[in-house]
Every structure is written in structure tokens, then in C-alpha cells.
Amino acid sequence: MKSLSAEQLTIGYEERIIVQNLNLDIKPGKITAIIGPNGCGKSTILKTMARLHPASSGAVYLDGKMIHKTPTKEIAKKLAILPQSPEAPDGLTVFELISYGRTPHQSGLSRLTQHDQTMIEWALDVTGLKHLQNQPVDTLSGGQRQRAWIAMSIAQETDLLLLDEPTTYLDLAHQLEVLHLLEKLNRDDKRTIIMVIHDLNQAARFAHQLVALKQGEIVKQGTPDQVINTEILRQVFNIETDIVTDRRTGKPAMLSYELIK
């Protein structure tokens, strides 16, 4: 099982420092959700932990190796990251997009091997896109499109899967569809999943571990029961909340909330 951690990580854009001296250990084989208010550095941390953004100081370790000093292709065989709202060129079909997920396993010329084909078929199956495989991605609905991108990322065949707001712009049913898919990928293949997500109830319901951030600092890391409580949410989001136990899932859920005056 591949490990991912940040040590004394400092990240900034230009001169502005977003995150300072962050230490974060990701639990292998679990779903981790990163939550926090807008601008707290959630996406930045996720991108930096996947080497899409440079670290100003400190380091991210993937399998004990510094991620920013490892060849990018080597990382792509262990870790997949789906950025927020990616765009496919017009006319690109679902199958073609998913086949691009095999890039790190291919040599320069993109001949698909038998194993590549198997992985693409599997990704099509598990995301329920088989019947749409020859459709252009730009003609799909929002939920289908997001599933196609997730299919590309899982066709990459990595132990770690990072997703930046995978449910944004989707309606409730499609959000659940995506989250159930991630749950299945974690349960069946023991993939480590890290996602940035806004909806606290969904975070509590689907993640084993929550990381609550404020202004680039971890306020609390732990299980949903440890993180989703009145005290911490007041601190992180500046809101007063009523927390109940969701009868359907047994997880903590937010019933109502109000700004603190």
C-alpha cells in the first residue's frame, strides 16, 4: 500500500503564503475528505501533494520519496489526480479519453496493449459508461462527463486517487452517483482516495478520515465523529450548527446552521 504524507510543507502563490509548515499523514486504503471554507488552501494542498503545484519549502513524500524530485511519469503510475472541472476537446469520445489514462504505462507511441484494453474495459464497466463509449465527451450530461473523467483517472491503475471537488456542478443524484462510485473503488480495490469536498454531510457519510482546514492550518483531523461537531465547525466555518446522527448511515449530519453574529 502506497503512503502519502506532507512534512513541514509551505506553499505559496507568488509572494503570498497559503499554507505554512503543514504536516499531514494520509491513511492508506481509506477515503480522506479535506474540508474547509473557501480560500483555506484545500485545493492548493491537494495539488501540491500530487506535484501539480510546487512546494516553497518542506516536502511531500510518496512511498518515502520526495514527490517534487521524482520523475513525473513514475508518480503517474502510483498516483492519479483529477483536477477541478477539466475540459476535453470537442469530439473526443469517452473511449479515447479513458484510453489516455493509460499514458504513464505506455511508451511514446500510444499502441494499446491487451492489458491496456482490459483496464479501459474495466473503467468503462465500473463507471457505467459502456453504452456511451463512442459518444463525444462534450455531448454528455454533467454527471456522465464527470464519470468519464474519473474513468480516465482510474484507468491509470494507481493505488492513490486524488480528486478536486468531484461533485461540483452536479445535482444531488449525480453527486451521490459519483460518491458511491468512489466508495466502491475504495472498498473493492482498496484504493486510497483523497478528495476536496464542500458538502459536510457527504464528507461525513463517505469519508473515513476528515481533515478540517482553516487558513492553511489543520484545525482537526480524525474520523467524522471526531471532526463533525459544534465546536469544530464553529471554529472552522464560523457557523453555529445542530448536529444529529443520520439514521440512514449512522454518521453525524448537520441538520441546520446559522452564521455566528
Place this chain on the structure above:
Amino acid sequence: MQARFKWSTLILLVLLVLSCLISLNLGAVSIKPWEVIHTFLGNGSDKQELILFQFRLPGIILALMVGAGMAISGTILQSITRNELADPGILGINAGSGLAVIIYITFFQTAAGGLTLVSTFILPLFAFLGAILTGVLIMFLAWKKGIDSIRLILVGIGVNAGLSAFIIAFQLRLDPHDFVKAMVWLSGDLWAKQWPYVWALLPWFIVLSLFTLLKTHTLNILNLGTQVTTALGIRSLRERIILLITAVALAGLSVAAGGGIAFLGMIAPHISRRLVGPRHQLLIPTAALIGAIVLIMADAIGKNVLLPTQIPAGLIVSLVSVPYFVILLMKTK
């Protein structure tokens, strides 16, 4: 798409052969298509052989090369910037090349039209160096811990405007005869229709085109954006710089032989994308074919429509491209 690619390639190849035959046929001396074939089989008269092999054939090969080169260059630029408006003209590469040529005419070539053997090769060399230097300048100015696509295009547009101003400033100092010559060159005239030019440029063109074909998969991935490219394990910045240099070199070669042909690098990939979709394995060959056909036809029309006056092929390409864009704009919401 694969089936569509086969059909469109077949049709485009037929069109290419037709446009070649038409172009070989038209001119001050008309040679009938069957006479063309006869001559190719070695049964033509001396006069026909001279006209075909020494005058028209190098012109067609040159047009084919320049057209395909511009189209491939435009396709690369559009994909690495993820912007369908990018082409060598917009980014100022044509202008940079043009400026180099004007400088050459101003300072080094005294008597207009007095081409010695040395100057025949120095002019395209200047054009090529002008293109490369402009490419380097754009990359240098757009550099900010990496190269952002929008920044690259905006810097290109700025550089284009600046270089165009310099061109006018230099042009105004030319004597009238040189001025006309420079104007014709800038508007995209296939002037280098002689075998020595063809042999000088063709090997480079073939090498660069083959290299681009090796990079088709990388281009497909780059088309998904920088972040996804890195996520898939491809060194986005490095690959984009390599491909940018390839595109600039192809444009430089094309401009060296054909002057500043505007729009061709933009419309050829545009039409091909509609024909065969966004995969570069199909897109690059299709765009190259379209670029070649358009330029051969434009050259044939320009040579013949207002005889004895010859219109630069670049002007014909612009004349055809503008309505295409207007129709395209009217169709999009």
C-alpha cells in the same frame, strides 16, 4: 472517426491530385491533363518537359510543402495553447520573418531584383532566422515560471503588432521598386519556385513533419490542459517548448519559401477538426493535406485569374478564409 478518416483522406488525396493537375495545366502556356501525364511518362515535347519539370513542378512541390507546413504548424500551436485562434500569423512569427526580409532588402540588396546565387539562399535564411528569433522572443516574454497559454497568445499578438510597425517603418524607406517587391513578399507569394529552393527546404520539412507525427500522442494529452497532462505523467512544460520550437521552425521554413501567408495555419486545422475530430493521429495528416490543397489552388488561381497580373497566393488564401470565418461565426451561437 477511423472510417471517416479513411474516406476524408481518400477524397482529399483525389482533390490534391486534381489541384496538382489543374495547376500543372494552367499558366501562360496551357498543357492539357493528358499531355501532363504523357510528359510525365517521358513522351512530351521538349517545350512541355521544360515547362512542366523546370517551372511548374517545383512550384507545386513548394506549394505543397508550404501549405502542409503552415497547417501542421498551426495545428501544433492551437493544441499547445488550447486556443483555436492560434496560428503563426497571430503569434507574430510571420511578421518576424517579414521584418528580417525587409531588413535584408533595405541593407544588403541594392539593386532590386538583382538576385545572385548567394542572395537566393540568404533571403530565405533571413526569413527563417527571423521566425526563430521571434519564437524565442515570444517565449522569453511569456515566461513566468513556466509558459501560460493565454499569456503566450497575448504576448504573441503584442509582438505581432510591434513587428508590423517596424515593417512599415522600414518599408517607407525603400525605393518604390523594392517597396512593391516587399509588399508582394509580405502578402505571401510563392516566389521560390525553383529546384534549388525545393532541395534546400524539403529535407527539413520532412524531418519536422515526421517528428510531429511521433508527437501525436503527446499533443492529444496536451490538449487536455497542463494539469491533466502532468497528472498523466507527461512533462508538460518541456513538451510544450519542444513542440513550440517545432511549430516555429515549420512556420519559418514555410515563410522562407512562401512569404507571410495569413490564415492558412488557422483554417486548415479548423476544417480538419470538423472532418476527423481532435485526435492528432488523424488531425495532423488531414490538416497537412488541406493546407497543401488550399495553397496549390490559391497559387493556381492567383497566377491565372487576372493574367498577365499575378496575385500572391497568400491574398487568395485570405480571400477564401475570411468568408469561411464569417460563416463560422454566424453559425455559432
